[in-house]
Amino acid sequence: MQSPNVLLIYTGGTIGMVNDPETGALIPFNFEHLYENVPELRQFDYTINVASIDEPIDSSEMQPSNWAAIAKTIFDKYTHYDGFVILHGSDTMAYTASALSYMLQGIRKPIILTGSQLPIGQIRTDGKENLITAVEIAGMKDLDGNAILQEVAIYFEYRLYRGNRTSKVSANHFEAFQSGNYPNLAEAGVNIFFQPEYLFRTELSAPTLVTEMDNAVAVIRLFPGINIEHYASIFESTKGIVIESFGAGNAPSNKSLEKALSDYTAKGGLLLNVTQCSSGSVSLGKYETNEIFTRVGAVNGKDLTTEAAVTKLMFVLAQNIDIELKKEILEKNLCGELSG
Ligand code: ASP
Numbered sequence: 001m002q003s004p005n006v007l008l009i010y011t012g013g014t015i016g017m018v019n020d021p022e023t024g025a026l027i028p029f030n031f032e033h034l035y036e037n038v039p040e041l042r043q044f045d046y047t048i049n050v051a052s053i054d055e056p057i058d059s060s061e062m063q064p065s066n067w068a069a070i071a072k073t074i075f076d077k078y079t080h081y082d083g084f085v086i087l088h089g090s091d092t093m094a095y096t097a098s099a100l101s102y103m104l105q106g107i108r109k110p111i112i113l114t115g116s117q118l119p120i121g122q123i124r125t126d127g128k129e130n131l132i133t134a135v136e137i138a139g140m141k142d143l144d145g146n147a148i149l150q151e152v153a154i155y156f157e158y159r160l161y162r163g164n165r166t167s168k169v170s171a172n173h174f175e176a177f178q179s180g181n182y183p184n185l186a187e188a189g190v191n192i193f194f195q196p197e198y199l200f201r202t203e204l205s206a207p208t209l210v211t212e213m214d215n216a217v218a219v220i221r222l223f224p225g226i227n228i229e230h231y232a233s234i235f236e237s238t239k240g241i242v243i244e245s246f247g248a249g250n251a252p253s254n255k256s257l258e259k260a261l262s263d264y265t266a267k268g269g270l271l272l273n274v275t276q277c278s279s280g281s282v283s284l285g286k287y288e289t290n291e292i293f294t295r296v297g298a299v300n301g302k303d304l305t306t307e308a309a310v311t312k313l314m315f316v317l318a319q320n321i322d323i324e325l326k327k328e329i330l331e332k333n334l335c336g337e338l339s340g
Contacts, residue, residue: 004082004139005047009073011066012056013089015116015127026119037120040132046139049081059089059096059115064314067096068211071103074111075209082147083110083138087131090115090168090176093154094307097163101152101308101335102315103211106204110138110149113163114156117174126174130156133188140192151200151336153185160186162200164308164337167278180279181303181339200336214317217310219244221276222251228260235260240270240313243298244306249273249282250289261296268323270316271298272330274309281339299330301338308337 010016017026041048053069074084088096097113104111114134116127134155140148152163157175165182186194218234221244234241241264245251265271273282273293281303284290293300301309312334316326333340 003045003047004141005049005080006083006085006135006138007074007077007081008048008050008135009070009084009086010050010052010056011059011070011086011088013059013087013115014118015087015114015120015131016056017119038128038131040128041135044135044139046135048135057089059092062092062096064099064213064215067099067103067213070096071100071209071211074104075207078107078109078207081109082141083149084112085131085134085138086111086113088113088115090117090156094163094166094168094177094305095311097152097154097166098305098308098337099213099311099315101164101337102312104152104207104209105335106202106207107152108150108202108207109147110140111152112138112149112160113152113154117172117176126157129158133158133192137186137192148194149185149199150202158188159184160188162336164335165305167305167307169278178278181281181305182336202335210315210318212318213311213314214239215314216317217241217313219306219310222246224252226252226257228254228257231260235264235269238269239317240272242272242274242301242306242309242313243293244276245273245282245290245293247275247277248280248286248290249275249284249293249300250287251292253289253292258292258296261292261298265297270313270323270326270330271296272301272304272309272313273298274301274304274306299327301330302340304338312337
């Protein structure tokens, strides 16, 4: 078998940062320094090329246009590489991973996002292990020469997760991510153990690229005492809203909430109901308090994470198709993002 070709795409984030000697704040540095900081990469029997997307940024600055640039870079270079590793800040990594999973469907190669909680230049960094193992996985093939991983994933602190199932759950632990509704795809110990039955396999014959996303969306997290009138401008200005409801998809029995939601769907707005719990699913019909969502015509987001829901809504809203089809796509499993 030929030695693997892996493309490293550097977008920014803590992994590629150093302390500014004057202010002490973390600032991005040139990607070449990252390579110098991980000489171990040279030991791989891999060809590793590097690409940067614009200026390195903190992932809080990520925009749909950045997702589009990353997706296009991968799509354009898809046939030249066996796998792709995206170095990315952890803060919005789960959004980027989810967005890329919709924008690049039909892939049969690994696209792995990784980053770190401590800059790679620091002695206790988690960045080296994350980067080295992500690169290793990006080049891994089965005995037939096919990539083992054929989807967008996040590798962080010894675990490989499906990207669109993941959320950042800790601002300071190295184990910063969680996949509450889907098993880990692999764990790295002395060996890297995959769970083959959980790996995604596309039914599409070739990769497709979609770069348009419509950000006329909002998220409303319900809470006891919510006064929906305070959200009037959101209902006026958006085309889609993710509602983070209670438990199995429940909401208060509140006349003004129901009116706001039904007026919104009546004028063509899309409501996507997900649970604010970090695991479990919206389960309509279970409680009387979730019937409101059926009455107002909300889409059941089942066990989508908020990150996967927001980006799926942006993806669907950007498509030039009728609203019934948009709703159908939202409820359907496109690339492993929801169960059932
Ligand atoms: N603020 C940083 C970012 O998301 C944190 C990190 O890299 O983990 O870009």
